[in-house]
Amino acid sequence: MSVSERTWITAGLPSGAYEALTRELPASRLWSLLLEVVDARAAARRPASLMEQWDRDRFVGLAAVDQRAQLEVDRHLLDAASAFESIELSPVAPLGVCSSMGRASQNKVLSALRGTEVVADPTNVMALECARRLRRDPQAVVRLATSHRCVRAQEIPKVRGFTAHFRIFCLAAAGLERGNHAFVVGAIAEQISVMIDALERLERHGFAFPEKRITVLASEAKAALGDRIAEKVGRPRIARGVLDHQYYDGLRFQIAARSTDGVDVPLIDGGAFDWVARLASNNKAVFIATGAGSQLVPLLFRQSGSNS
Structure with a gap:
C-alpha cells in the first residue's frame, strides 16, 4: 500500500490509532474489536443495500458455470x-x-x-x-x-x-x-x-x-x-x-x-x-x-x- 493510500484510509483516526491497531493491540483484542465493528455495520444494513451489493459485487454473485x-x-x-x-x-x-x-x-x-x-x-x-x-x-x-x-x-x-x-x-x-x-x-x-x-x-x-x-x-x-x-x-x-x-x-x-x-x-x-x-x-x-x-x-x- 502506498503512503498516499494509507493516508487516505487513516484520515480522521485519532493520532496513534493505526499503529495501535496494526502493532500494539493483542490479536485476541483486535479480532474482538473488529467483530464488534462488523456486528454494528451488519445491524445497520437493510434489504435494499443487500440487493444492491448482490447485483454489483463481483465477490458474491453466482459462478459462471453450471x-x-x-x-x-x-x-x-x-x-x-x-x-x-x-x-x-x-x-x-x-x-x-x-x-x-x-x-x-x-x-x-x-x-x-x-x-x-x-x-x-x-x-x-x-x-x-x-x-x-x-x-x-x-x-x-x-x-x-x-x-x-x-x-x-x-x-x-x-x-x-x-x-x-x-x-x-x-x-x-x-x-x-x-x-x-x-x-x-x-x-x-x-x-x-x-x-x-x-x-x-x-x-x-x-x-x-x-x-x-x-x-x-x-x-x-x-x-x-x-x-x-x-x-x-x-x-x-x-x-x-x-x-x-x-x-x-x-x-x-x-x-x-x-x-x-x-x-x-x-x-x-x-x-x-x-x-x-x-x-x-x-x-x-x-x-x-x-x-x-x-x-x-x-x-x-x-x-x-x-x-x-
Whole structure:
C-alpha cells in the first residue's frame, strides 16, 4: 500500500490509532474489536443495500458455470488422480497463508476475521497439511488432491470464464528428498502425467483440448532436472524453457490448450516450492503442487452439442 493510500484510509483516526491497531493491540483484542465493528455495520444494513451489493459485487454473485457440469469435470479429474488422497478444504485458511509463503500481496486476498482469510489458492493450504504430516512422520510421502472454489481480489483478465471466484483442481505432493533429486523429478513428472491423463479422460466425454502444449521450465541451476522431468514424462514435443520467476523453487511446468473460441488458454500450472521446507523447518522437505483451472473446462472446452 502506498503512503498516499494509507493516508487516505487513516484520515480522521485519532493520532496513534493505526499503529495501535496494526502493532500494539493483542490479536485476541483486535479480532474482538473488529467483530464488534462488523456486528454494528451488519445491524445497520437493510434489504435494499443487500440487493444492491448482490447485483454489483463481483465477490458474491453466482459462478459462471453450471454446477452439474462442474461436478462432472471434477469427477473425471479426481478419477485421474486416484493415487492421491482426496481432501475437502475449509473455505477459510490462516491469515497470511498466501502472502507470507507465496509472497503475494495480502490486498489480492479476501481477508476475514478471527485470524483467517478466504482461500485464494488451495496449494498454499495443502502445504500446511503436508508439513503437518511430515512433522508427524518425516518418512511419509504425502499425495493430496482437492477441488476448491477460491476467491481472489486481484484484477481479472478480460477473458471469458475468468471471474473473481472460481473453481481450481489441485494436486500436492511432499516428502524428503532422496539422492540425485529423485523425489522432485518423480513428483513433477507424476503430476504432469496425471493432468495429461485427466485431459484425455475429459476428451472421451465431450471436451476438446486442441493444440495442447506442455512446457517444462527450469532455472539455469536446475536445467538438468528439467531435462530429466521431460524425459521421464515420456511425451513427444514437450517444450523446454528458462524459468526466471521467483515464485517457484527452480522448476515449473505449464499446460495450455486452444479453447472453442480459438483463444490460447493457460489451463494448468505447477512446479516446486520451498513452502513445506520452511513450514516443517526441514531443508530436505520437497513440495510439488499443481493447479488446474477446472472451471474453464466446461465453459471453454466443451464440444458443441455435447452433453456428457
